[in-house]
Amino acid sequence: MSYDFNKITDRKNTNAIKYDLAVARGKPADVLSLWVADMDFPTSPAILEALQARVQHGIFGYSVPGEDFYESVKKWQKEEHDFEITRHWVVTTPGVVFAIACAIKAFTLEGEAVIIQTPVYYPFKNMILANKRKLVTSSLFEKDGKWQIDFEDFERKIVENDVKLFILCSPHNPVGRVWTREELTRLSEICLRHNVLVFADEIHNDFVFEGHKHTVFSTISKEAAWNSVISTSASKTFNLAGLQFSVNFIQNPALKKKFHDERDKTGYDEPSLMGFTATQAAYEKGKEWLLELKKHLASNLDFVRTFVKEKLPKARLIEPEGTYLLWLDFSGYGYSDSELDDIIVNKAKVWLDRGTMFGLEGEGYQRINIATPRALLQEALERISKALQ
Numbered sequence: 001m002s003y004d005f006n007k008i009t010d011r012k013n014t015n016a017i018k019y020d021l022a023v024a025r026g027k028p029a030d031v032l033s034l035w036v037a038d039m040d041f042p043t044s045p046a047i048l049e050a051l052q053a054r055v056q057h058g059i060f061g062y063s064v065p066g067e068d069f070y071e072s073v074k075k076w077q078k079e080e081h082d083f084e085i086t087r088h089w090v091v092t093t094p095g096v097v098f099a100i101a102c103a104i105k106a107f108t109l110e111g112e113a114v115i116i117q118t119p120v121y122y123p124f125k126n127m128i129l130a131n132k133r134k135l136v137t138s139s140l141f142e143k144d145g146k147w148q149i150d151f152e153d154f155e156r157k158i159v160e161n162d163v164k165l166f167i168l169c170s171p172h173n174p175v176g177r178v179w180t181r182e183e184l185t186r187l188s189e190i191c192l193r194h195n196v197l198v199f200a201d202e203i204h205n206d207f208v209f210e211g212h213k214h215t216v217f218s219t220i221s222k223e224a225a226w227n228s229v230i231s232t233s234a235s236k237t238f239n240l241a242g243l244q245f246s247v248n249f250i251q252n253p254a255l256k257k258k259f260h261d262e263r264d265k266t267g268y269d270e271p272s273l274m275g276f277t278a279t280q281a282a283y284e285k286g287k288e289w290l291l292e293l294k295k296h297l298a299s300n301l302d303f304v305r306t307f308v309k310e311k312l313p314k315a316r317l318i319e320p321e322g323t324y325l326l327w328l329d330f331s332g333y334g335y336s337d338s339e340l341d342d343i344i345v346n347k348a349k350v351w352l353d354r355g356t357m358f359g360l361e362g363e364g365y366q367r368i369n370i371a372t373p374r375a376l377l378q379e380a381l382e383r384i385s386k387a388l389q
Protein backbone atom coordinates (compact mmCIF):
# COMPACT_ATOMS: atom_id res chain seq x y z
CA MET A 1 0.00 0.00 0.00
CA SER A 2 1.30 3.46 -0.70
CA TYR A 3 0.46 6.61 1.20
CA ASP A 4 0.46 10.13 -0.18
CA PHE A 5 2.53 12.34 2.09
CA ASN A 6 2.50 15.11 -0.48
CA LYS A 7 -1.26 15.60 -0.40
CA ILE A 8 -2.09 18.90 1.29
CA THR A 9 -4.75 18.60 3.98
CA ASP A 10 -6.20 21.92 5.08
CA ARG A 11 -5.72 22.16 8.85
CA LYS A 12 -7.12 25.66 9.23
CA ASN A 13 -10.20 25.94 11.47
CA THR A 14 -9.56 22.52 13.01
CA ASN A 15 -8.39 23.92 16.38
CA ALA A 16 -4.79 23.07 15.45
CA ILE A 17 -2.40 25.22 17.49
CA LYS A 18 0.01 25.14 14.56
CA TYR A 19 -2.48 26.99 12.35
CA ASP A 20 -5.33 28.50 14.31
CA LEU A 21 -3.27 30.33 16.93
CA ALA A 22 -1.20 32.36 14.46
CA VAL A 23 -2.91 35.73 14.95
CA ALA A 24 -3.36 35.20 18.70
CA ARG A 25 0.40 34.66 18.91
CA GLY A 26 1.24 37.79 16.95
CA LYS A 27 1.92 36.18 13.55
CA PRO A 28 0.45 37.31 10.22
CA ALA A 29 -2.84 35.59 9.36
CA ASP A 30 -1.38 34.16 6.14
CA VAL A 31 1.75 32.78 7.79
CA LEU A 32 3.02 29.34 6.71
CA SER A 33 3.45 27.15 9.81
CA LEU A 34 6.40 24.83 10.24
CA TRP A 35 6.90 25.20 13.96
CA VAL A 36 5.28 22.92 16.57
CA ALA A 37 6.25 19.24 16.38
CA ASP A 38 3.20 17.65 14.86
CA MET A 39 2.75 16.52 11.27
CA ASP A 40 0.56 17.75 8.45
CA PHE A 41 -0.49 14.21 7.44
CA PRO A 42 -3.44 12.10 8.53
CA THR A 43 -2.30 9.23 10.72
CA SER A 44 -2.03 5.63 9.55
CA PRO A 45 -5.26 4.10 8.12
CA ALA A 46 -4.91 1.20 10.60
CA ILE A 47 -5.16 3.67 13.47
CA LEU A 48 -8.09 5.48 11.88
CA GLU A 49 -9.89 2.15 11.53
CA ALA A 50 -9.37 1.30 15.20
CA LEU A 51 -10.64 4.73 16.25
CA GLN A 52 -13.59 4.51 13.87
CA ALA A 53 -14.57 1.17 15.41
CA ARG A 54 -14.71 2.86 18.83
CA VAL A 55 -16.73 5.73 17.38
CA GLN A 56 -19.09 3.23 15.80
CA HIS A 57 -19.58 1.56 19.16
CA GLY A 58 -20.55 4.97 20.46
CA ILE A 59 -19.85 4.54 24.16
CA PHE A 60 -16.85 6.34 25.63
CA GLY A 61 -17.09 5.37 29.28
CA TYR A 62 -14.17 4.90 31.72
CA SER A 63 -11.81 2.38 30.20
CA VAL A 64 -8.45 0.73 30.86
CA PRO A 65 -5.99 -0.83 28.45
CA GLY A 66 -6.17 -4.64 28.24
CA GLU A 67 -3.46 -7.29 28.12
CA ASP A 68 -3.31 -6.94 24.31
CA PHE A 69 -2.37 -3.27 24.71
CA TYR A 70 0.63 -4.18 26.90
CA GLU A 71 1.60 -6.92 24.44
CA SER A 72 1.63 -4.37 21.61
CA VAL A 73 3.89 -2.00 23.57
CA LYS A 74 6.17 -4.86 24.52
CA LYS A 75 6.47 -6.08 20.94
CA TRP A 76 7.16 -2.60 19.55
CA GLN A 77 9.87 -1.86 22.10
CA LYS A 78 11.51 -5.22 21.46
CA GLU A 79 11.38 -5.07 17.68
CA GLU A 80 12.13 -1.39 17.19
CA HIS A 81 14.48 -0.71 20.08
CA ASP A 82 15.74 -4.04 21.33
CA PHE A 83 14.23 -3.16 24.70
CA GLU A 84 12.62 -5.99 26.69
CA ILE A 85 9.93 -4.61 28.95
CA THR A 86 7.49 -6.21 31.34
CA ARG A 87 3.98 -4.98 31.90
CA HIS A 88 4.74 -4.06 35.50
CA TRP A 89 7.15 -1.33 34.45
CA VAL A 90 4.51 0.60 32.53
CA VAL A 91 2.89 3.73 33.94
CA THR A 92 0.65 5.69 31.58
CA THR A 93 0.40 9.48 31.56
CA PRO A 94 -1.51 11.98 29.42
CA GLY A 95 1.70 13.07 27.70
CA VAL A 96 5.45 13.17 28.18
CA VAL A 97 5.48 16.73 29.54
CA PHE A 98 2.96 15.61 32.18
CA ALA A 99 5.36 12.77 33.05
CA ILE A 100 8.24 15.26 33.35
CA ALA A 101 6.21 17.33 35.82
CA CYS A 102 5.37 14.16 37.80
CA ALA A 103 9.03 13.12 37.89
CA ILE A 104 10.14 16.55 39.08
CA LYS A 105 7.61 16.43 41.92
CA ALA A 106 8.20 12.77 42.75
CA PHE A 107 12.00 12.85 42.88
CA THR A 108 12.92 16.35 44.04
CA LEU A 109 11.83 18.88 46.64
CA GLU A 110 11.14 22.56 46.07
CA GLY A 111 14.40 24.44 45.67
CA GLU A 112 16.38 21.35 44.65
CA ALA A 113 18.30 21.38 41.41
CA VAL A 114 17.37 19.74 38.10
CA ILE A 115 19.80 19.74 35.16
CA ILE A 116 19.06 19.94 31.42
CA GLN A 117 21.27 20.21 28.35
CA THR A 118 20.50 23.39 26.47
CA PRO A 119 19.44 24.18 23.81
CA VAL A 120 16.54 21.82 24.49
CA TYR A 121 12.76 21.43 24.12
CA TYR A 122 11.54 24.44 26.12
CA PRO A 123 8.93 22.78 28.39
CA PHE A 124 11.83 21.11 30.26
CA LYS A 125 12.85 24.49 31.64
CA ASN A 126 9.25 25.61 32.10
CA MET A 127 8.33 22.53 34.16
CA ILE A 128 11.39 22.94 36.40
CA LEU A 129 10.64 26.59 37.08
CA ALA A 130 6.86 26.18 37.37
CA ASN A 131 7.45 23.57 40.07
CA LYS A 132 9.86 25.90 41.91
CA ARG A 133 12.95 23.78 41.41
CA LYS A 134 16.36 25.24 40.66
CA LEU A 135 17.19 25.24 36.95
CA VAL A 136 20.72 24.13 36.10
CA THR A 137 21.84 24.07 32.47
CA SER A 138 24.82 22.48 30.82
CA SER A 139 25.34 23.86 27.32
CA LEU A 140 25.79 21.55 24.37
CA PHE A 141 28.29 22.94 21.91
CA GLU A 142 28.65 22.73 18.15
CA LYS A 143 31.83 21.54 16.54
CA ASP A 144 32.25 20.79 12.85
CA GLY A 145 28.51 20.82 12.26
CA LYS A 146 27.69 18.45 15.11
CA TRP A 147 26.32 19.35 18.54
CA GLN A 148 28.08 17.64 21.41
CA ILE A 149 28.09 17.18 25.17
CA ASP A 150 30.59 18.95 27.41
CA PHE A 151 30.93 16.12 29.95
CA GLU A 152 33.24 18.06 32.28
CA ASP A 153 30.80 20.95 32.44
CA PHE A 154 27.89 18.54 32.98
CA GLU A 155 29.61 16.88 35.95
CA ARG A 156 30.86 20.14 37.43
CA LYS A 157 27.37 21.68 37.33
CA ILE A 158 25.94 18.59 39.04
CA VAL A 159 28.47 18.77 41.86
CA GLU A 160 28.30 22.55 42.29
CA ASN A 161 24.51 22.57 42.49
CA ASP A 162 23.89 19.25 44.24
CA VAL A 163 21.66 18.24 41.32
CA LYS A 164 19.04 15.54 42.04
CA LEU A 165 17.47 14.94 38.64
CA PHE A 166 18.61 15.04 35.00
CA ILE A 167 16.08 15.40 32.20
CA LEU A 168 17.65 13.87 29.12
CA CYS A 169 16.32 14.46 25.60
CA SER A 170 17.16 11.43 23.47
CA PRO A 171 17.08 11.74 20.47
CA HIS A 172 17.65 15.41 21.00
CA ASN A 173 15.22 18.17 20.03
CA PRO A 174 16.31 20.59 18.54
CA VAL A 175 19.94 19.69 17.72
CA GLY A 176 18.95 16.41 16.03
CA ARG A 177 21.51 14.21 17.77
CA VAL A 178 20.89 10.51 18.33
CA TRP A 179 23.17 10.02 21.31
CA THR A 180 25.52 7.08 20.98
CA ARG A 181 25.73 4.27 23.53
CA GLU A 182 29.14 5.65 24.54
CA GLU A 183 27.79 9.15 25.16
CA LEU A 184 24.83 7.80 27.13
CA THR A 185 27.13 5.54 29.14
CA ARG A 186 29.29 8.50 30.14
CA LEU A 187 26.21 10.50 31.15
CA SER A 188 24.89 7.55 33.14
CA GLU A 189 28.20 7.04 34.95
CA ILE A 190 28.33 10.70 35.97
CA CYS A 191 24.74 10.55 37.22
CA LEU A 192 25.37 7.35 39.19
CA ARG A 193 28.52 8.82 40.73
CA HIS A 194 26.54 11.75 42.11
CA ASN A 195 23.17 10.12 42.85
CA VAL A 196 21.34 11.95 40.10
CA LEU A 197 18.19 10.25 38.79
CA VAL A 198 17.62 10.25 35.04
CA PHE A 199 14.36 11.01 33.28
CA ALA A 200 14.92 10.02 29.64
CA ASP A 201 12.47 11.70 27.27
CA GLU A 202 12.61 9.35 24.30
CA ILE A 203 9.53 10.60 22.47
CA HIS A 204 11.51 10.96 19.19
CA ASN A 205 12.90 7.40 19.42
CA ASP A 206 11.23 6.11 16.25
CA PHE A 207 12.70 8.84 14.03
CA VAL A 208 16.30 7.98 13.42
CA PHE A 209 17.96 8.52 10.05
CA GLU A 210 19.94 5.78 8.36
CA GLY A 211 23.33 5.09 9.86
CA HIS A 212 22.22 5.86 13.43
CA LYS A 213 20.64 3.81 16.18
CA HIS A 214 18.55 4.91 19.11
CA THR A 215 19.74 3.44 22.42
CA VAL A 216 17.14 3.18 25.17
CA PHE A 217 18.84 4.74 28.18
CA SER A 218 18.01 1.90 30.54
CA THR A 219 19.57 -0.71 28.23
CA ILE A 220 23.02 0.72 28.97
CA SER A 221 23.48 -1.14 32.23
CA LYS A 222 21.59 -2.66 35.14
CA GLU A 223 22.53 0.41 37.18
CA ALA A 224 21.21 2.80 34.53
CA ALA A 225 17.98 0.80 34.37
CA TRP A 226 17.56 1.05 38.13
CA ASN A 227 18.28 4.78 38.12
CA SER A 228 15.93 5.96 35.37
CA VAL A 229 12.46 6.60 34.03
CA ILE A 230 12.05 6.10 30.28
CA SER A 231 9.23 8.09 28.75
CA THR A 232 7.85 7.76 25.26
CA SER A 233 4.69 7.85 23.20
CA ALA A 234 3.26 6.87 19.83
CA SER A 235 2.15 10.49 19.57
CA LYS A 236 5.15 11.88 17.66
CA THR A 237 5.64 8.77 15.54
CA PHE A 238 2.02 8.49 14.42
CA ASN A 239 0.84 12.10 14.79
CA LEU A 240 -1.48 11.52 17.74
CA ALA A 241 -0.48 14.37 20.08
CA GLY A 242 -4.06 15.58 20.51
CA LEU A 243 -5.06 12.21 21.96
CA GLN A 244 -2.94 12.87 25.06
CA PHE A 245 -1.42 9.52 25.89
CA SER A 246 2.09 8.34 26.70
CA VAL A 247 3.86 5.47 28.41
CA ASN A 248 6.69 5.42 30.95
CA PHE A 249 8.88 2.45 31.80
CA ILE A 250 10.16 2.30 35.38
CA GLN A 251 12.06 -0.82 36.43
CA ASN A 252 12.98 0.22 39.95
CA PRO A 253 9.86 -0.47 42.10
CA ALA A 254 10.70 2.29 44.59
CA LEU A 255 10.93 4.89 41.80
CA LYS A 256 7.81 3.51 40.18
CA LYS A 257 5.84 3.87 43.41
CA LYS A 258 6.96 7.46 43.93
CA PHE A 259 6.14 8.38 40.33
CA HIS A 260 2.79 6.58 40.47
CA ASP A 261 1.84 8.26 43.76
CA GLU A 262 2.67 11.67 42.32
CA ARG A 263 0.63 10.94 39.21
CA ASP A 264 -2.31 9.83 41.35
CA LYS A 265 -2.21 13.06 43.34
CA THR A 266 -3.09 14.97 40.17
CA GLY A 267 -6.46 13.22 40.00
CA TYR A 268 -5.57 11.47 36.73
CA ASP A 269 -6.87 7.92 36.81
CA GLU A 270 -8.07 6.01 33.75
CA PRO A 271 -6.20 6.96 30.59
CA SER A 272 -7.69 8.40 27.42
CA LEU A 273 -9.63 5.63 25.65
CA MET A 274 -8.87 7.04 22.20
CA GLY A 275 -5.24 7.53 23.23
CA PHE A 276 -4.58 3.92 24.13
CA THR A 277 -6.77 2.55 21.33
CA ALA A 278 -4.72 4.51 18.78
CA THR A 279 -1.43 3.54 20.43
CA GLN A 280 -2.26 -0.15 20.36
CA ALA A 281 -3.30 0.01 16.68
CA ALA A 282 -0.13 1.95 15.88
CA TYR A 283 2.13 -0.59 17.53
CA GLU A 284 0.24 -3.57 16.10
CA LYS A 285 -0.39 -2.35 12.56
CA GLY A 286 1.34 0.97 11.92
CA LYS A 287 4.79 -0.18 10.84
CA GLU A 288 4.22 -0.11 7.10
CA TRP A 289 2.87 3.46 7.22
CA LEU A 290 5.82 4.52 9.36
CA LEU A 291 8.33 3.09 6.89
CA GLU A 292 6.71 5.08 4.08
CA LEU A 293 6.62 8.21 6.22
CA LYS A 294 10.32 7.86 6.94
CA LYS A 295 11.05 7.73 3.20
CA HIS A 296 9.12 10.97 2.77
CA LEU A 297 11.05 12.61 5.63
CA ALA A 298 14.38 11.46 4.21
CA SER A 299 13.41 12.88 0.85
CA ASN A 300 12.34 16.19 2.45
CA LEU A 301 15.68 16.30 4.23
CA ASP A 302 17.51 15.81 0.91
CA PHE A 303 15.43 18.60 -0.54
CA VAL A 304 16.30 21.02 2.29
CA ARG A 305 19.99 20.12 2.08
CA THR A 306 20.08 20.99 -1.63
CA PHE A 307 17.92 24.07 -1.20
CA VAL A 308 20.14 25.48 1.53
CA LYS A 309 23.23 24.95 -0.58
CA GLU A 310 21.72 26.60 -3.64
CA LYS A 311 19.39 29.28 -2.33
CA LEU A 312 20.35 29.95 1.27
CA PRO A 313 24.12 29.94 0.84
CA LYS A 314 24.85 31.74 4.10
CA ALA A 315 22.71 29.35 6.16
CA ARG A 316 23.97 26.08 7.57
CA LEU A 317 21.96 22.91 8.00
CA ILE A 318 22.98 20.91 11.04
CA GLU A 319 22.79 17.39 9.63
CA PRO A 320 20.14 15.62 11.73
CA GLU A 321 20.68 12.08 13.00
CA GLY A 322 17.09 11.85 14.20
CA THR A 323 13.73 13.66 14.66
CA TYR A 324 11.82 15.49 11.91
CA LEU A 325 12.98 18.86 13.20
CA LEU A 326 15.86 20.57 11.45
CA TRP A 327 18.21 22.99 13.17
CA LEU A 328 19.23 25.72 10.74
CA ASP A 329 21.95 28.24 11.50
CA PHE A 330 21.23 31.62 9.89
CA SER A 331 23.96 33.54 11.71
CA GLY A 332 25.94 33.85 8.44
CA TYR A 333 23.39 36.44 7.31
CA GLY A 334 24.63 38.79 10.03
CA TYR A 335 21.29 39.75 11.56
CA SER A 336 20.65 39.93 15.28
CA ASP A 337 18.44 37.15 16.60
CA SER A 338 15.37 39.40 16.80
CA GLU A 339 16.00 40.94 13.36
CA LEU A 340 16.24 37.43 11.90
CA ASP A 341 13.02 36.35 13.59
CA ASP A 342 11.25 39.47 12.40
CA ILE A 343 12.36 38.85 8.80
CA ILE A 344 11.22 35.23 8.87
CA VAL A 345 7.88 35.90 10.53
CA ASN A 346 6.86 39.25 9.06
CA LYS A 347 8.67 39.46 5.74
CA ALA A 348 8.84 35.80 4.69
CA LYS A 349 5.62 35.06 6.59
CA VAL A 350 6.87 31.73 7.83
CA TRP A 351 6.39 30.56 11.41
CA LEU A 352 9.33 28.49 12.66
CA ASP A 353 10.58 28.03 16.22
CA ARG A 354 13.16 30.67 17.06
CA GLY A 355 16.44 29.12 18.25
CA THR A 356 16.65 31.10 21.48
CA MET A 357 13.37 29.57 22.69
CA PHE A 358 15.46 26.47 23.38
CA GLY A 359 18.24 28.34 25.18
CA LEU A 360 20.66 31.15 24.44
CA GLU A 361 22.90 28.68 22.61
CA GLY A 362 20.26 28.79 19.86
CA GLU A 363 21.02 32.38 18.90
CA GLY A 364 20.94 32.79 15.11
CA TYR A 365 19.20 29.40 14.68
CA GLN A 366 15.65 28.51 13.71
CA ARG A 367 14.01 25.09 14.00
CA ILE A 368 12.03 23.89 11.01
CA ASN A 369 9.55 21.01 11.00
CA ILE A 370 9.82 18.96 7.78
CA ALA A 371 6.89 16.62 8.50
CA THR A 372 4.82 18.33 5.87
CA PRO A 373 4.02 17.94 2.15
CA ARG A 374 6.92 18.94 -0.11
CA ALA A 375 5.00 21.83 -1.67
CA LEU A 376 4.54 23.52 1.71
CA LEU A 377 8.16 22.96 2.67
CA GLN A 378 9.34 24.35 -0.65
CA GLU A 379 7.05 27.37 -0.40
CA ALA A 380 8.35 28.14 3.10
CA LEU A 381 11.98 27.89 2.02
CA GLU A 382 11.40 29.99 -1.10
CA ARG A 383 9.79 32.70 1.02
CA ILE A 384 12.69 32.68 3.50
CA SER A 385 15.28 32.74 0.73
CA LYS A 386 13.57 35.70 -0.95
CA ALA A 387 13.19 37.61 2.31
CA LEU A 388 16.86 37.17 3.15
CA GLN A 389 18.14 38.32 -0.25
Ligand SMILES: Cc1ncc(COP(=O)(O)O)c(C=O)c1O
Pocket residue numbers: 036037094095096097098121169173201203204233235241245246
Ligand atom coordinates in the same frame (compact mmCIF):
# COMPACT_ATOMS: atom_id res chain seq x y z
C1 LIG B 1 11.38 16.20 23.34
C2 LIG B 1 9.90 16.32 23.46
N1 LIG B 1 9.30 15.87 24.56
C3 LIG B 1 7.95 15.94 24.71
C4 LIG B 1 7.16 16.50 23.73
C5 LIG B 1 5.68 16.62 23.93
O1 LIG B 1 5.18 15.49 24.50
P1 LIG B 1 3.68 15.40 24.97
O2 LIG B 1 2.83 16.03 23.92
O3 LIG B 1 3.46 13.92 25.11
O4 LIG B 1 3.60 16.10 26.28
C6 LIG B 1 7.76 16.99 22.56
C7 LIG B 1 6.94 17.63 21.52
O5 LIG B 1 7.42 18.29 20.65
C8 LIG B 1 9.16 16.89 22.42
O6 LIG B 1 9.79 17.33 21.32
